[in-house]
Amino acid sequence: xxxxxxxxxxxxxxIEPGSRVLDVGCGEGLLLAELExxxxxxxxxxxxxPELVERSxxxxxxxxxxxxxxxxGDYPDKAFDYAILSQTLQTAQRPDLMxxxxxxxxxxxxxxxxxxxxxxxxxxxxxGGRMPVTRALPLSWYETQNIHHVTVRDxxxxxSAKGVRTEGxxxxxxxxxxxxxxxxxxxxxxxxxxxx
Amino acid sequence: MTTAIASQSLTLTHDLPLDCGQALPxxxxxxxxxxxxxxxxSNAVLVCHALTGDQYVASRHPITGKPxxxxxxVGPGRPIDTDRxxxxxxxxxxxxxxxxxxxxxxxxxxxxALRFPVITIRDMARALIALINALGIERLxxxxxxxxxxxxxxxxxxxxxxxxxxxxxxxxTARHSAQNIAFHEVGRQAIMAxxxxxxxxxxDGPSPDAGLAVARMAAHITYLSEAGLTEKFGRRLQDRxxxxxxxxxxxxxxxxxxxxxxxxxxxxxxxxxxxxSYLYITxxxxxxxxxxxxxxxxxxxxxxxxxxxxxxxxLISFDSDWLYPTAESRHVVHALxxxxxxxxxxxxxxxxxxxxxxxxxxxxxxxVRGFLQ
Numbered sequence: 001x002x003x004x005x006x007x008x009x010x011x012x013x014x015i016e017p018g019s020r021v022l023d024v025g026c027g028e029g030l031l032l033a034e035l036e037x038x039x040x041x042x043x044x045x046x047x048x049x050p051e052l053v054e055r056s057x058x059x060x061x062x063x064x065x066x067x068x069x070x071x072x073g074d075y076p077d078k079a080f081d082y083a084i085l086s087q088t089l090q091t092a093q094r095p096d097l098m099x100x101x102x103x104x105x106x107x108x109x110x111x112x113x114x115x116x117x118x119x120x121x122x123x124x125x126x127x128g129g130r131m132p133v134t135r136a137l138p139l140s141w142y143e144t145q146n147i148h149h150v151t152v153r154d155x156x157x158x159x160s161a162k163g164v165r166t167e168g169x170x171x172x173x174x175x176x177x178x179x180x181x182x183x184x185x186x187x188x189x190x191x192x193x194x195x196x
Numbered sequence: 197m198t199t200a201i202a203s204q205s206l207t208l209t210h211d212l213p214l215d216c217g218q219a220l221p222x223x224x225x226x227x228x229x230x231x232x233x234x235x236x237x238s239n240a241v242l243v244c245h246a247l248t249g250d251q252y253v254a255s256r257h258p259i260t261g262k263p264x265x266x267x268x269x270v271g272p273g274r275p276i277d278t279d280r281x282x283x284x285x286x287x288x289x290x291x292x293x294x295x296x297x298x299x300x301x302x303x304x305x306x307x308x309a310l311r312f313p314v315i316t317i318r319d320m321a322r323a324l325i326a327l328i329n330a331l332g333i334e335r336l337x338x339x340x341x342x343x344x345x346x347x348x349x350x351x352x353x354x355x356x357x358x359x360x361x362x363x364x365x366x367x368x369t370a371r372h373s374a375q376n377i378a379f380h381e382v383g384r385q386a387i388m389a390x391x392x393x394x395x396x397x398x399x400d401g402p403s404p405d406a407g408l409a410v411a412r413m414a415a416h417i418t419y420l421s422e423a424g425l426t427e428k429f430g431r432r433l434q435d436r437x438x439x440x441x442x443x444x445x446x447x448x449x450x451x452x453x454x455x456x457x458x459x460x461x462x463x464x465x466x467x468x469x470x471x472x473s474y475l476y477i478t479x480x481x482x483x484x485x486x487x488x489x490x491x492x493x494x495x496x497x498x499x500x501x502x503x504x505x506x507x508x509x510x511l512i513s514f515d516s517d518w519l520y521p522t523a524e525s526r527h528v529v530h531a532l533x534x535x536x537x538x539x540x541x542x543x544x545x546x547x548x549x550x551x552x553x554x555x556x557x558x559x560x561x562x563x564v565r566g567f568l569q
Contacts, residue, residue: 058562
């Protein structure tokens with residue numbers, strides 16, 4: 001999968017041809033375009049930024065401008081085989097409710113997020129005493145859209161409390177996939193495949 | 197108003213069935229085309245016009261001499277590129293630019309006037325289907341329209357799901373709201389209160405221009421935004437005919453620039469439009485409610501597009517449009533999602549209100565071009 005961010009490349013490799021997919025916060029539609037072209041997927045997107053919607057539509061994709069915090073309610077139950085939420089969970093008003101919605105509209109969900117417990121983040125906070133600005137979290141506290149920072153361990157706790165099944169987990173650092181050992185220290189980003 | 201001669205027209209050899217139960221005999225459909233139809237007839241784009249629009253989407257209007265109403269969108273190299281697409285635009289039935297309407301002569305040799313049957317948006321779509329049938333076009337590349345044109349596009353898609361591969365509905369709605377109906381009723385009452393209207397049988401005498409002008413003035417306000425009006429006119433005063441600069445007349449002349457503008461819009465409109473056509477077309481819009489015959493479930497109106505078998509849809513709204521606000525487009529998007537039809541939607545930011553779809557909004561050009569790729 002050329003040119004896709006590491007977490008998206010993993011997702012793209014795992015989606016069966018012919019699936020129905022909703023990418024929540026699809027940006028300019030890179031993943032959806034790849035899925036449509038390579039895997040004959042019925043690809044749909046939801047995106048807040050009208051300029052990104054515009055670019056997605058110009059790629060021939062079906063993308064609806066909307067706010068994932070409230071507009072997921074417009075989709076029927078199990079309308080999709082997969083609902084994807086990449087690098088967006090930490091910006092949700094209520095990540096727990098958004099997770100519920102993802103698993104309502106999709107039979108399965110892919111969720112990826114920056115891990116706030118990565119050692120760089122921990123070090124920046126411990127030694128610098130300020131909110132971390134790192135490769136994975138490049139914006140200052142006052143301008144970031146990340147309002148719910150989350151760690152790998154927090155996320156595991158949430159999904160077990162919700163009775164959600166983990167079908168797979170992948171961890172990334174420096175744009176490459178890394179092993180699972182010590183993931184809560186070592187991973188800049190995490191990706192989970194979830195189902196009910 | 198003067199009767200225009202359309203460059204092309206089709207006279208149906210069958211009666212056109214109408215929602216009201218009657219049928220229209222020998223209906224004439226006036227239309228314009230641009231660009232070349234390809235060999236397999238797969239590049240036809242049908243443009244549907246709005247309430248007071250016409251078939252001159254990209255060519256000079258024969259009465260006003262003004263450029264086509266959507267030349268910024270339709271033409272060589274434009275977003276709806278006539279170097280690539282065969283663009284068709286037809287005057288709706290009930291109108292007055294060459295298609296059969298209340299000003300047309302009925303089979304008995306007299307003008308229809310109010311004997312013309314009340315038509316609906318679906319009847320307009322039926323006439324458009326009859327036209328593309330006559331042109332031998334099985335499936336349109338795209339059906340596109342803004343405002344009432346968008347209603348026709350949605351109605352065509354709902355009632356004839358196999359006939360268009362793409363549906364682009366701009367600044368429109370799937371049903372007329374109470375507020376929409378109320379504004380139209382003001383316009384109709386203004387026309388019918390004009391003594392020249394004479395129960396609609398005015399074709400042998402003066403036209404009810406004063407009433408029609410008031411109808412246009414009231415409607416025109418709904419096409420603009422409050423911010424747009426403020427920016428364009430504010431409370432600025434007109435220069436007086438005697439040369440006095442911007443002073444109040446302490447009378448009822450058009451002191452304010454906005455008054456003068458509206459009067460100009462109103463009187464200009466009477467030169468090119470028939471008052472009875474205005475009654476019929478506004479009525480058709482008021483009757484429009486795609487969900488009505490499906491027990492209020494709009495998704496059922498699009499059942500022919502379920503699970504990706506039908507058209508790709510794209511709805512566009514404008515943040516300053518209070519006539520058909522974004523919520524109306526979202527309502528359609530929701531219904532299409534419910535049946536699993538491929539749908540895109542974007543709300544564009546533009547200051548011009550409902551009329552934004554006709555005006556300089558570069559983002560609109562880009563998304564339309566992108567959708568037609």
